[in-house]
Amino acid sequence: MLAQIKKKIKSSEIYKSIFRHGYEDTQRNRALMVVDNVFLHLHPVRVSRHAVNYGYTWGMGGISFLLFIILTITGVILMFYYRPAAEYAYEDMKYLMNDVPFGALIRNMHRWSAHLMVITVMLHMFRVFLTGSYKPPRQFNWVIGVILLLLTFLLSFTGYLLPWDQLAIWAVTVGTNMARATPFLGHQGPFGPELGMRPDNDVRFLLLGGTQVGPPALLRFYVLHCIFLPLVTAIFLAVHFWRVRKDGGISGPVQRKV
Template identity: 60%
Template sequence: MNLISYFIRKLTETEVWKSVFRHGYTDTPRNRALQTLSNVWLHLHPVKVPKHAVKIRFTWCLGGLTFFIFLFLTVTGVLLMFYYVPDVNRAYADMIDLMYVVPLGRLLRTSHRWAGHAMVITVCFHMLRVFLTGSYKAPRQFNWVLGVLLLVLTFLLSFTGYLLPWDQLGYWAIMVGTNMGAATPVMGYQGPFAELLGVKINNDIRFALLGGTQIDAPSLLRAYVWHCIGIPIIAGALMILHFWRVRKDGGISGPL
């Protein structure tokens, strides 16, 4: 008996090995299915891929690209959090430190920003593709709704991240954005029907977003918490649903 295959057999028969790897690698249909089914990364994929699913020019991988960018943003975002403090006296300086003194900081911040822009773009293209191929039609209506919610959450992630550098661009972007909130009917103090419910500058939706009547320390902290924790958790939960529905609604969309 060959010594190598003897050791391999000894190794693969240990309890530790068997508790981690549940199936062999002999090329059988069952093992092929198990390879996807029992893999933590691959179990999202169907065990058997329909032929049309490998046709890249139907979906352009836009949803997958968006998810990949989201993962990238999560990793770079967490790394940025090691050096950034959402305090009005520190935020801008921390951002400048990231650009000039933190090792790898400039690459992290810049790629986080560019990836943020890229995610908005790929999400929009993903939606356009789904619309043009009619992939929102039955039985995928519910997944379209989930997709619209995820689009809004992507915009909100982009929006809340805008304020964090605490520079002029972000400050005025949030000023404009939250003032649009102030013009929302019923919920904003400048919107229609505001007087009807006694909605004022200190109890409307803009006030709840900013944590005050003006952009100040509470606004920065709120943008930070929503950006780093609140919205990613909600978006992550919806992504789980979104991917689950892709599988349940007949797999990846393809030409009829």
């Protein structure tokens, strides 16, 4: 009876439109199943031995991506409870920490994952450097990686302001003060004054929406943190992973000619 139902489902048009290949364990079928599935096709059909060797990759790229996913999921949950306005932000954080079921857990998962991601991305970059994987043909992916590193830092920095407590406000005050010294675009930076930069029109003003950290800065950081930067990061991650494949998979030890 059960076998008959199973057979009927498997021969239906709907089933066959989703799963195009059976389970027969042949080498060709295994390859077909991978390339025909949107999730499985992210992995190559064949990988070299060192590509799955943690001693070689340290798994740091994969762990960074896992943390990015955890951050996205916990971040969306936090957004249900947080309003980016000066009169609510700190109260919402306290409500989340003290009254929302598992609120403290979700917030801490988000915070710790963010700290960890900064560390794992740097370790990943270090590994890529040590194994010489920045060399041709992977030089373009190294550049994509540098942009990803910058985006990770920016995500971390913009998130830091959102609790709207004293630590957040003063840390971001110090951080954004550095933007005053940006070459060309900061009013204290090289060639800034010559180009007409003032405290009320330079890059720091653009970032803060004012001349000091206040409610407009909170809203700007929120939009950057929750929408713009994650979206841009997701796009660059897609290019990064696509590029790993196009460059012939993960690099390997130099093949010696004998």
